[in-house]
Amino acid sequence: MASSRVSWTNIALKYGILVGVAHIVYFLLMGLLGLHDKTEMSFLSAIFLAIGICLAIANFKRRRNGTIDYFQGLAIGAITGVVSSTLLALFMVLYINLFDTSYLANLQTSALFPQSLSMLSLFALTIIYGLIPGFLMAFVAMQWFRRADHSMTERV
Structure with a gap:
């Protein structure tokens, strides 16, 4: 595959879906463990996002023969965060409506969310909680990945 034809959006979408699935599995595991x-x-699921963003940026840089534009790296992080959190938000809406209507009430009693938390605001907050950290994590990761001496190929 020619390095100029590698799409950062496709890589961000792929890793966003993978991270979203990891978020959902973690949520279900938390439920099983009470x-x-x-x-x-x-x-703690932010760990999945950080790993997914770093892997996505590294994959993009490797497929582009070791070059990456700074803003492409930031966009990969933001899109990975939005896609993964949107999948989680959609899952949460289905989960609350179909399986556990009391979960929203549990969130409302938490000090981390307002008592007036609605399904729509939970959906929006979940996406925001993916976008902003995704962008910030990509900003931090790009301090490493933008360096010319950071090579994605093996050194012999």
Whole structure:
């Protein structure tokens, strides 16, 4: 594949979907372990986002023969965050409506969310909680990946 034909949007979408699936699996695992009432535990899923963004940027840089534009890296992070959090938000709406209507009430009693939290605001907040950290994580990651001495190929 020619390096000029590599699309950063396709890579961001792919890793966004993978991270979104990881978020959903983590959410379900928390439910199985009875940890849904520990809202703070859900923020640990940011680890999945950080790993996904770094892998996406590294994949893009490798497929572009070691070159990456700074703003492309930021966009990869933001889009990966939005896609993954949108998948999680859609899943949360389905989960709350079909399986556990009390989950929204648990979030409302948490100090991390307002008591007036609605389904729509939960959906929007979930996406925002993916976009902003995704952009910030990409900003931090790009400090490493933009360096010319950071090579994505093996050195012999």
